[in-house]
Amino acid sequence: MIGKLILTHGGLARELLAAARTINGELAGFEALALDWNDSFEEARLKVRAAVERLNQGQGVLILTDMFGSTPCNVALTFLDPGKVEVLTGVNLPMVLRLACQGVEDTGVADAARWLQAKAQRSICMASDMAPQRQDTLHTRLPKLPGGRG
Amino acid sequence: MIEREVEIVNRLGLHARAAAKLVHTAGGFRSQITLIMDGEEVDAKSILGILLMAAAQGSRLTLRAEGQDEESALAAVTSLIANRFDEGS
Secondary structure, eight states: OOEEEEEEETTHHHHHHHHHHHHHOOOTTEEEEEEOTTOOHHHHHHHHHHHHHHHOSSSOEEEEESSTTSHHHHHHHTTOBTTTEEEEOSOOHHHHHHHHHSOOTTSOHHHHHHHHHHHHHHTOOOGGGSOHHHHHHHHHHSOOOTTOOO | OEEEEEEOOSTTOSOHHHHHHHHHHHHTSSSEEEEEETTEEEETTOHHHHHHHOOOTTOEEEEEEESTTHHHHHHHHHHHHHTGGGOOO
């Protein structure tokens, strides 16, 4: 099984994983690591190294970081080992959920990262770009909230 | 290949937890299972595709299954939807 590490500053990583667990149920092979804002680069590296070692069962580790250029991402990049440890930036709930909901265990970690990148990019949409009949559906059929909503 | 018309009857429609249940149910079968709404087809084993359908309560979908276990796959997915994803409303 590919190891999946969600790596961010603050509590974001934990909350993303908690949300995905609430939606999907228990997730195997995942770990959330929320670095402390005051961690030094070396302290952060030690934490990430330990997590990568815990998660690596021989099929590699996919590190999902918050954004390119952030300290969590920069730390993750020091472990980049193409085909073994891959780093994908911009982690969000669709990414975690997609990875959780259907395994990618038959592919290598590099293929899994590319597959997830494509899925994630398609998951970001502007609602008004949707087909008109779909917008009508959203407007007229979403549950009515107490007190009314437009 | 078999198809069946279904209506989304739970109050919240195909929201995230319902979609996850659908994916898990569909994933238990070898058949390819497709949801079709307004001419748009999505893989029933892909949660992001299902969520992008934005199928609210009252939406009518066509379920299509193709494979060795297509009968039981369609029965399981139809039952899950009819049972409101076990949400109670």
